[in-house]
Each structure stands twice: as C-alpha cells, then as structure tokens.
Amino acid sequence: MRVLCVAEKPSIARAVANILGGGNVNMRESNSKYIKNYDFSFNFAEAGNCEVTMTSVVGHIIRLETKPENRWGMCSHGKLFDCDLVELVDKQDVFDNISKEAATANKLMIWTDCDREGEYIGFEIFKAANKGNRRIQIADIWRGKFSHLERNHIIRAANNPIRLDMKSVAAVACRMEVDFRVGTSFTRLLTESLRQHNLIESKEVASYGTCQFPTLGFIVDRYKRVKSFVPEAFWFIDVEVMKDGTKSGFNWTKGHFFDRLYVLCLYERCLKHDFGTIVKLESKPTTNWRPLPLTTVELQKDCSRYFKMSAKRALDAAEKLYNNGYISYPRTETDKYPPTMDFRGIFEKQKQDSRWGSYANDLLSSGHQMPRNGSHDDKAHPAIHPVNYVNLAALDNQDQRKVYEYVVRRFLACCSKDAVGMSTTATLKWGDELFTASGLMVLERNYLDVFIYKKWESSKQLPSFTEGEQIKISSGKMKEGKTAPPNHMTESELIALMDANGIGTDATIAEHIEKILTRRYIAKQKVGKNEYIVPSKLGMGLIEGFDKLEFENISLSKPFLRRELEKSLQDIVNGTKIKAEVFAQVKEVYKKAFAKSNENIRVITNECQKLMR
Structure with a gap:
C-alpha cells in the first residue's frame, strides 16, 4: 500500500518525514524549487507497513477569480456580487506535483495545520490529488492531528488519523467568497474614484476589506478622541504626615472634584485641625497571580x-x-x-x-x-x-x-507558585475627610523570579502607625490638576480591541494591521520609548466618508458586521447553519451598502480631498 502525505509547509514535510522514516528517508526533487518529495516506509496502525511519500504545499494552491469578462475595467463594480467565480490554480508546479505523486497512491493523508484554514488547504490538496487519481475520495482521506513536532506526538498522530472536517471547509469557503466579492467590488470603486481625483497615484490601490476597515476605524476613533479632547480643571486635597523621620503621603478617598468652591469649603474645615487621627489600619495578604497559558x-x-x-x-x-x-x-x-x-x-x-x-x-x-x-x-x-x-x-x-x-x-x-505579599493600608481622618496610604511588602516572588517581564516590588513601607493615634499634619494643601487626553493607539491595544470584537482570527490579526500599514492608511509614530499608531489623512478621509453615508442599521467602519459574520461561520462549523444560508444573508447586506456607496461616492472623495489638500 502506498500513502501520499502532504504537509502545509516544506519544513513540516521534512520534519515529519524524518520522524516517521526514522532517518531512513530518500529525498527527491520536484518541479517546484521549494518542494521536496521524501520517500520512506512506515508501519501505520490502520494499514500496516506502507510505502510513503511525504510532500507539501506552500499555503493555499487555489484561489478565487472572476471570469475574463468580469475582470477590472470589463464590468460594473456592483456586478461582482452576483457574477460567476472560477477557481484557478495559484501554484501550478505545487499542484502538479501532488497530482503526479497521487497517481500511484492508495491513500491520501493530510498534514496541514489543525485550524479552519488548514482544513480548507487540505481540501485544496484533495482536489489536486483527485485530479491525478480519481480513486481518491473525500471519505477515504486520513488527517493527521498534531500541534507540535515532538517525535512521539507525530507518531501518535500518524497512528490515530481523523477525518477532514468538511464543515470547517464550508465555513472558510463562505468567508473567502464574502471577502472576495466585497473586497474586489469596494476596492475597484474606491481605487478608481480616488485616482480620478488625484488622491492616490495611478499605480496605487485603495483596498477595502471587511476586517481592514473596522481595524482602521478603531485607530481613527482614538485619534479623534485625542484631538478633540479639551482639558478640564479639577481640585483635590493632598496630605502629608511625618513620623519616625519618614514622610508619608495620603490620598483623598473622594478623589477629585470639578467644583473648586466645593473642595475649598471641605478644605477650610480641615484646616481648623492641626492633627489627624489614624482611624483604621489594615494588613492583609495579597497575591500576584501567575500568568495563564499562552494564546x-x-x-x-x-x-x-x-x-x-x-x-x-x-x-x-x-x-x-x-x-x-x-x-x-x-x-x-x-x-x-x-x-x-x-x-x-x-x-x-x-x-x-x-x-x-x-x-x-x-x-x-x-x-x-x-x-x-x-x-x-x-x-x-x-x-x-x-x-x-x-x-x-x-x-x-x-x-x-x-x-x-x-x-x-x-x-x-x-507552572510556578503565585507571588505573595502583605499589603498595609492606613486610613487618616483629618477634619471630616478621610485619606489613605498604602504599602506593599513582597514576601515570596515565586514565578516572578523567572517571568522577568513583570514587575511587582515592595513599596516604601509605612511608619508604625497605631489605630487611634493622633498625628500632626505636616502638609495639607488644596491642589489643582487637569484631565489628560488618552494616548494614541498602541499596537498592543489594537490587537486587544480586534480580538474582543471578533475582527480577524488570532492568526490573521497581524495580517490586517500590516495591510492597512502597507496601504498607507496608518502610520507608526515613536514618542519617547513608546510607539503609537495614527491614521494617515487618506485613512482618516475614508473612514469619515463612509461614516457620513449613514447606512441603515450598519457601519462599514465598525466591527459589528464582521463580528456577526464570524459568529455565523462558527455556526457553520457547529452544524447549526449551512454555507448557502449564511452567504446569502451577508451578501445582501454588503450589496445594499455598496449600492449606497456607489451612488454617494463623491461624499467619500470629498472627505479625502478636505483632509489631503
């Protein structure tokens, strides 16, 4: 029996072949300079000793495309929502290598990454193998389930194959078609309109993506909050006491107020008293939790x-x-x-x-x-x-x-113990107002000794106060402060926002950020030790333009549409919805939004012109 194994990347193919072949592996060249074929023998639990060829793809090998009559410049942009699409082989040499190797195989085993995208790439591999050998059918495919390349783990995966998850395949197919139809129609509309008004160069593309624009929207929203921020004065009472040669500052429990006269009244009452009273002392154990396993x-x-x-x-x-x-x-x-x-x-x-x-x-x-x-x-x-x-x-x-x-x-x-400390809080009453001061003593660092990225250190210790103690106020002042604007967006904050709102997957978040950076919709600015992300004038203009269109119950710059799509894709995986149903619903929403954008494209270009000139 001969088994054809196909991995998602050449490095995985090489590693798995060497593990299963026990080092006794013969390597052959393919027509692709990136792909090698590895021949060896392996004793499968389900099929006994087999002759095996391990090869690979380099990601997707098939892509969606319009027919020639619907290519750019050949049809109206809105037609892309309904026109027929075709699948084209994107990497012909890789595709042909699989077809050729499958011709003499009795079994196909998929070794792609174990996620939705990996299932779909596995389906593409099946199409290539089926072209070379019609006897290979979906129901007969083995699928190796693995998460790392440790030897025993890979051998277990080879001996316990599962089936290709066709519901995940359907979910990815739905997402790919939505992204293709929506992306190509809006991208052509934006690109041609912006080129006509000399807002981008003739060779530049103004792409639209169902994840790109909500990502850009987060950055624009933060930028506008920073720019529109108006500082506001506030007032608070600040207290210091001296004991045992140690100066200790106390914070007002009421925080601060925007009413100067109100704070002044409270402060003047406090000034009638030269001493304050320690009304409460509380010491309690505190814990700094070790991190959760890493996503x-x-x-x-x-x-x-x-x-x-x-x-x-x-x-x-x-x-x-x-x-x-x-x-x-x-x-x-x-x-x-x-x-x-x-x-x-x-x-x-x-x-x-x-x-x-x-x-x-x-x-x-x-x-x-x-x-x-x-x-x-x-x-x-x-x-x-x-x-x-x-x-x-x-x-x-x-x-x-x-x-x-x-x-x-x-x-x-x-795998370590949590860090342990002792927190002490003293409450001071001065006049009718309460103030607190805190100190921390770290008793056991535990996980902090190895996780050097996180700081948790003992603070300056409080003097030995006692409850009921009268203590002279060495400094009591009414102070003024001003509210500060939020900072511009950091990449860490952006990733957290995208994850919380279902924009992209854990695997694609980085790609979406990189795409809007490449399109010059955003820029990175370094301020001191920090790096912030801000929108370009073009990026700001596009978001402002789409927001002015006021679509019915939706927004193309907010995360809600994409989040609903992701939920529906998971419903396909779970089997509670089918691809055709989800696709039809999503397509109708974006089709209406495109029609309104097309009719009012001048609103978008006007906003870009206003900011860019």
Whole structure:
C-alpha cells in the first residue's frame, strides 16, 4: 500500500518525514524549487507497513477569480456580487506535483495545520490529488492531528488519523467568497474614484476589506478622541504626615472634584485641625497571580508591549520556531494545557540553559504547580509552550531569540507558585475627610523570579502607625490638576480591541494591521520609548466618508458586521447553519451598502480631498 502525505509547509514535510522514516528517508526533487518529495516506509496502525511519500504545499494552491469578462475595467463594480467565480490554480508546479505523486497512491493523508484554514488547504490538496487519481475520495482521506513536532506526538498522530472536517471547509469557503466579492467590488470603486481625483497615484490601490476597515476605524476613533479632547480643571486635597523621620503621603478617598468652591469649603474645615487621627489600619495578604497559558493574541500583545515588536514580526518568529520544532503550534485560542501534558519532560529539556535552567531544575526537584486554566479552548491546539530546547545563540535573529525565551519563561511561570505579599493600608481622618496610604511588602516572588517581564516590588513601607493615634499634619494643601487626553493607539491595544470584537482570527490579526500599514492608511509614530499608531489623512478621509453615508442599521467602519459574520461561520462549523444560508444573508447586506456607496461616492472623495489638500 502506498500513502501520499502532504504537509502545509516544506519544513513540516521534512520534519515529519524524518520522524516517521526514522532517518531512513530518500529525498527527491520536484518541479517546484521549494518542494521536496521524501520517500520512506512506515508501519501505520490502520494499514500496516506502507510505502510513503511525504510532500507539501506552500499555503493555499487555489484561489478565487472572476471570469475574463468580469475582470477590472470589463464590468460594473456592483456586478461582482452576483457574477460567476472560477477557481484557478495559484501554484501550478505545487499542484502538479501532488497530482503526479497521487497517481500511484492508495491513500491520501493530510498534514496541514489543525485550524479552519488548514482544513480548507487540505481540501485544496484533495482536489489536486483527485485530479491525478480519481480513486481518491473525500471519505477515504486520513488527517493527521498534531500541534507540535515532538517525535512521539507525530507518531501518535500518524497512528490515530481523523477525518477532514468538511464543515470547517464550508465555513472558510463562505468567508473567502464574502471577502472576495466585497473586497474586489469596494476596492475597484474606491481605487478608481480616488485616482480620478488625484488622491492616490495611478499605480496605487485603495483596498477595502471587511476586517481592514473596522481595524482602521478603531485607530481613527482614538485619534479623534485625542484631538478633540479639551482639558478640564479639577481640585483635590493632598496630605502629608511625618513620623519616625519618614514622610508619608495620603490620598483623598473622594478623589477629585470639578467644583473648586466645593473642595475649598471641605478644605477650610480641615484646616481648623492641626492633627489627624489614624482611624483604621489594615494588613492583609495579597497575591500576584501567575500568568495563564499562552494564546496567540497574548503572545502578540506581550511582544508588542515588552519588545516593541509588531504583531507580524512576533508571529513570523513564532512560526519559524514552530517549523523548526522548538515550540508548539503558535496559532491557538486555547489558554489551558491538556491533562496529558508532560510537564516534567519539558522541565528536563530546559534545565540545561544558563538563564532559566536552574529554575526549571527547581521545578523538577521541588515539584511544580498545575497551571491555571483559562476559559478558552479552540479544540484544535493546546496553549503555546516549548517543545524542544535550543540555545538562543543558535537561532537566526533577535526576534526568534526574544520570542523563544518569552515562551519558555511564560511556560515555567505558569507552572510556578503565585507571588505573595502583605499589603498595609492606613486610613487618616483629618477634619471630616478621610485619606489613605498604602504599602506593599513582597514576601515570596515565586514565578516572578523567572517571568522577568513583570514587575511587582515592595513599596516604601509605612511608619508604625497605631489605630487611634493622633498625628500632626505636616502638609495639607488644596491642589489643582487637569484631565489628560488618552494616548494614541498602541499596537498592543489594537490587537486587544480586534480580538474582543471578533475582527480577524488570532492568526490573521497581524495580517490586517500590516495591510492597512502597507496601504498607507496608518502610520507608526515613536514618542519617547513608546510607539503609537495614527491614521494617515487618506485613512482618516475614508473612514469619515463612509461614516457620513449613514447606512441603515450598519457601519462599514465598525466591527459589528464582521463580528456577526464570524459568529455565523462558527455556526457553520457547529452544524447549526449551512454555507448557502449564511452567504446569502451577508451578501445582501454588503450589496445594499455598496449600492449606497456607489451612488454617494463623491461624499467619500470629498472627505479625502478636505483632509489631503
């Protein structure tokens, strides 16, 4: 029996072939310079000893396209919502290699990433294989379910194949058709209109995407809030006392007020008293919780926050680490580890490192904590974790080194005890007003010793106050402050907003941010140590123009439409809706929005002109 195995990337094909072939693998060239074919033997649990060829694709190999009569400039833009589409082979040499290798195969086994997109790419692989061998049918396909490249894990996946998830295939097909029809129609409309008014260069494209514009909308909304902000004065009472040579500041429990006269009245009452009274002392244990297991979104947010690394760079580095077998699959929504996780095995591999090895060894000798479980589980992959050890110096670049070290330290932190401290709060009564001061003593750092990115330190300790103690007020002042504007958007904040509003998936968030950056709808600005994202004049004009159209019950610059689509796609996966039903509903909404945009395109171009000239 001959089995054709196809992975999603060449590096995965090579790694899986070497594991299953036990090192006894013959490599052959293909017609594609990126693709190799690996021949070996493997004893499958379901089929016995088989001759195997392992090859791969490089992502999608088939794309949607219009027929020639509906290409750009050949038809009205609105026709794209209803015209026939065709599937074109996007990478002919890769497609032909699969067809050729399938011709003599008895079985097809898919080794694509275990997410929705991976299921659809698996379906594309089936189409290529079926062209070369009509005996290969959907019902006969094996599908390897794996999340990392550790040897025993891959062998288990080979011996316990599942079926291709055709409901996930249908969901991705629905999303792809929506994005293609909506994206091409609006993109042609915007591009031609902006070119006519010399608002973009003749070779530039003003693309529209159902995720791109809500992402841009978040940035524009924040920018407008910053620019329209008007500072407002407020007043508060500030108190200091001196004891045992230590000066302690107390904060007014009422915060602040915008009514100066009201605060002045309260302050004048306080001034009648030279002493205050410690009316309450409270000391209690406090805990700084260790982090939850790592998801893709958290990885991107933290890399942006700690390393000033873009979401795309972080995901690219994680992908390379995964392809090389160092970490688990980095595209996951799951923030928990499976009960079968071999924690001690991972500690054993990491104890050789000079930076965190002694900490890993302590977890081995003293015992580890079971990680906290989050509330998310995508049923496809566990939370991101290290699989094999690699010396940082052996990695290709700084991005990979930072991401790998972060993943390891986060994993060790998850398996550690929470940090423990003692918090002390003193309440001072001066006149009729109450003020508080707090101090923190960190007693056990625990996970903080390995998770170096988070700070939790002892504060200046309070003097030894006693309840009922009378203490002289050394300074009591009424002070004025002003409200401050919000900061512009950071990439970490943007990722969190996109995730919370269902804009893109954990795997595509980085792509959407990168796309609007490439289109020059946004720019990144560095202010001190921080980097902010602001809209360009073009980006601002497009959002302002669409917002002025006032569509009925919808917005093309807000996240609601895309969020509803994502929910409907999950309904297809769950089997409660079918693709045709979801597509028809979504298409009708966007078709009406396009018709209104087409009729009022001058409103959009006017807004862009107003800002750009």
